[in-house]
Amino acid sequence: MPIKKKLINQLIFFLISLFTIIVCDLFKCSFALGSEIINQNDKSSKEPSKHTIALYEKYRKELPFADKRDYEEAKRGFIAAPKFKQVRSDKGHLIWDMESYSFLLNHKQYPSIHPSLQRQAELNMAYGLYEVIPKKIYQVRGFDISNITFIKSKTGWIVFDPLISSEMSKLALNLVNQNLGTFPIKAVIYSHSHGDHFGGIHGIVSEEDVNSGKIQIIAPKGFMEEAISENVYAGNAMNRRLYYQYGILLPRNPYGHVDQAIGKNLSTGTMGLIPPTVSIKKDYETMEIDGVKMIFQNTPGTEAPSEMNTYFPDMKAFWAAENITSTIHNIYTLRGALVRDALKWSKHINDSLYHFGKNSEVMFSSHSWPRWGNERIQEVMRAQRDTYANLNNSVLHLANKGVTINEIHNIYKLPTILQKQWAAHSYHGSEGHNSRAVINRYLGYWDSNPATLIPLSPNESAPLYVEMMGGSEKIIAKAIKLNDEGKYMHSIEILNKLVFAEPNHQRAKELLADVFEQIGYQKESTSLRNSFLAGAYELRHGIPKGNTPKSFGPKMVSAMSTELWLDYIGIRLGLNLPENIHFSINLFTPDNGEKFAIEFSNATLTNIKGFHAEKPDLAVTINRSDLENVMLYKTNLKSLEKERKVKIKGNRKVFEQLISMITEFNSSYEILPGTS
Structure with missing residues (x-):
């Protein structure tokens, strides 16, 4: 081969390989998850300890379990469920599996699940087509971690957020067609720049119809840049960390994965992107499509860098995107992302409350279930507004009194009046890691103690600690004693040092796994539960292997x-x-x-x-x-x-x-x- 052709071949091969690697990293990082659930009946899981059970009893007495309104709202408007509970791709790998969570329908209180988290996990078992406003607004829930919403226009549908994968959005559209009649899609709205809100676009519309102008795709300003860039630079690390936060390969049972706070889990089908044809650039922008009037509210810097709410004045309906769901979200997401702004989030909710909330009769979103009635809507909006504001203000108050990033999570607590409201609970985020995020946003990771400014790496410091504590046998004995007393965080402090100092010490790894597991059981936040249980799983079995389909679409490449x-x-x-x-x-x-x-x-x-x-x-x-x-x-x-x-x-x-x-x-x- 002539040298010119050879070098050009090398160049093109390099470009193809690099782009393929980038795209694979991007979507394995975010959404290409294990397609089969491994070790569903893992026998290594331990029962909850007496200390964990005692903690549960305390929560059952303190939390407002008598308030059943969420259960009523989650069931309201049900029309039909599909006959299937599992979906497989053409190649046979599992894309979606509601059947694996059927244990949550047994009306049994599991001692290995925080009672508040089990309540949330049960609420997220909604599966099928639901009516939000008769003959006007419908949602398909339980087909992905997000909802897909259908607004009836004069001659067709306006669709909000077409899920992660095209297979699931297509099935959702089929369910709508079967029960409500077949109508053309007139427009699609991407509420924000995360893949579970645009990835399934090819399942409901074609590029030809969008390019011809037959169908509009509307998104907030900055959508394309944010949709591509957020997970690229640190994509490989995010992919690894995702297993911890989302527990993507944990067994689905009472001892493993039970929920993902804003939905059951993430689908693993084919993901793509059709670029928007209309960008909403103003803070508030009014548009009418096929007889449906909408007021868009840009809310940058909240749950996503590019995000917008929508108000339907003729229906008195408020779409809250992912800014107001059934949980307090992540200010810092454990898989890795830029730290969010709790105060700005609170202010945007306040803007929504005063602009739209006081007139709304229904509030619905891209996750969870709707709320009906103006009093109920304002109650939820204020609860979430105040929770984000309190997090920001109280943490910075404490920081200005000298509380550091390494102390704040053990000091900051949500006011009791907010703890009594389900909408203020942190199933996705947690008070602990969100409070640290606020300090990190304003002051960074350093606690201002010179001793922690240039710390030794764990594998360097751990042997010193083990030596000073008298060796592994003394540490093991002390850890067992601490475990018996329910002092799990103290036990972690010494066992973690031993495991880093002696990575092949099997007894130390087994004990640390047991401690991780009990802490995981005790957590209300899915992010924390999954992280501790994933750590326990790896210590017992090693890093798990599972199928990770490359669920990306060609338009994601052109969008980069x-x-x-x-x-x-x-x-x-x-x-x-x-x-x-x-x-x-x-x-x-x-x-x-x-x-x-x-x-x-x-x-x-x-x-x-x-x-x-x-x-x-x-x-x-x-x-x-x-x-x-x-x-x-x-x-x-x-x-x-x-x-x-x-x-x-x-x-x-x-x-x-x-x-x-x-x-x-x-x-x-x-x-x-x-x-x-």
Whole structure:
């Protein structure tokens, strides 16, 4: 093969591979979850201790279990359920499985589930088609972690948030058609930039209908950038951490995964994205589609960087997106994401209350169940508004009195009046990690003690602790005593040191797993329960293996900006790179007029948009559309060469150097030692 063709082949192969890796990382990070539930009858789980059971009895006395309104609202408007409870892909892997949670319908109080969390898990068992407003608003719930909503317009449907995967959104639409009649979809609204609110778009509409203008897709400002970028840069780490927060491969039983706070779990089918045709840019913007009047409220910086609520004035109905659901959300999400702003979140809810809440007769959202009646709506809005505000204000009050990030989670408590309201409970977030997030947002991770400013790594400090505590046998004996006393956090403090110092100490790992498990049982938050139970599982069995389907759509690739792609190349470069190499590349994509100067210097890759180097080592000209077609296998290199759509000028060895520096990320790295 001529050297020119060989090098062009290497370039295109590199681009295809890199984009594929990026997209796979992005969606395994967020939504490509284990397709089969492993070890459903895992025998290693232990029974709850007497201390855990005693804690449950305390909660049953203190919490407002007599308030059954949520149960009534979750059942209200039920029309029909599908005949199936499991959904498989064409290749046979499990996409959705409500059947695995059937134990929650047994009317039994499980001693291994926090009673408040079991209540939430039961409420999230709603499955099927529901009427929100007769002949006007309907929802399909229990087909994914999110709801899909259908607004009846003059001649068709306006759809809000088409779930994660196209298989599930298609089945939801079929259920609607079977029970309400078949009508065309006139518009789709993406409430925000998380994949469970747009990923199933191809199951309900076609790109042709959107591109022709037959169907509008409406989203808040900044949607495309946020939909792609949030999970890319740290995607591999997020993928690994996701197993802990979401417990994606935990057994589904009373000792394992029982709920995900805002829904049962995440579907694992085919995910895609059709870019919006309309962007809502103002704080408040009114629009009428096929006879339905809507007022959009942009709420950036709340549950998502790009998010909006919607009010239907003619129906007195308020759509709260994911800003108001049945739980207090994450200010810091444990899988990893930018820390959110609790005060801004509270203020946006307050804006919603004063603009729309005082006139609304129904409030519904992309998760959980609706609330009916103006008094009830205002009660829930105020409860969540005040919870986020109290979190922000009280934590900063304590911080200004010297309480640090390493103390706040043991001090901050929600006021008792809010603890008595179910809408103020943190099933998705938790007071503990959210309070630390507030301090981190304003003051960062350092507690201002110089001793913690440059801490030893755990594998360096642990042996010192073990030595000073008199060795492993004394630690084991002390941990057993602490466990017997129910002092689980104290037990973790010493067992964690032993496991890091001696990763192959099986007895230490078993004891630490037992402690993690009891703490997991005791937690009301699904994020905390799943994290502790996932840690216990790995200590007992090692890092789990499960099918992780690559559920991404071709339009996700085209939605990724070139700048984002170039930034990610810089992240994927290995460490200890040659410091004596310097090169520059000019990249030009004529069809969209973008140009970039890419420079490797000081063992670091950088890029700048809108500039070209004066004397580049290499210059590459390729249309962005042609590059996408190659990445999506719609064309091949030979065709592009014949059509002269790729131009390369300069030192081709630059490509070889760049390719040689790219590293592969492995999402099976150890979090707890001795588990790989």
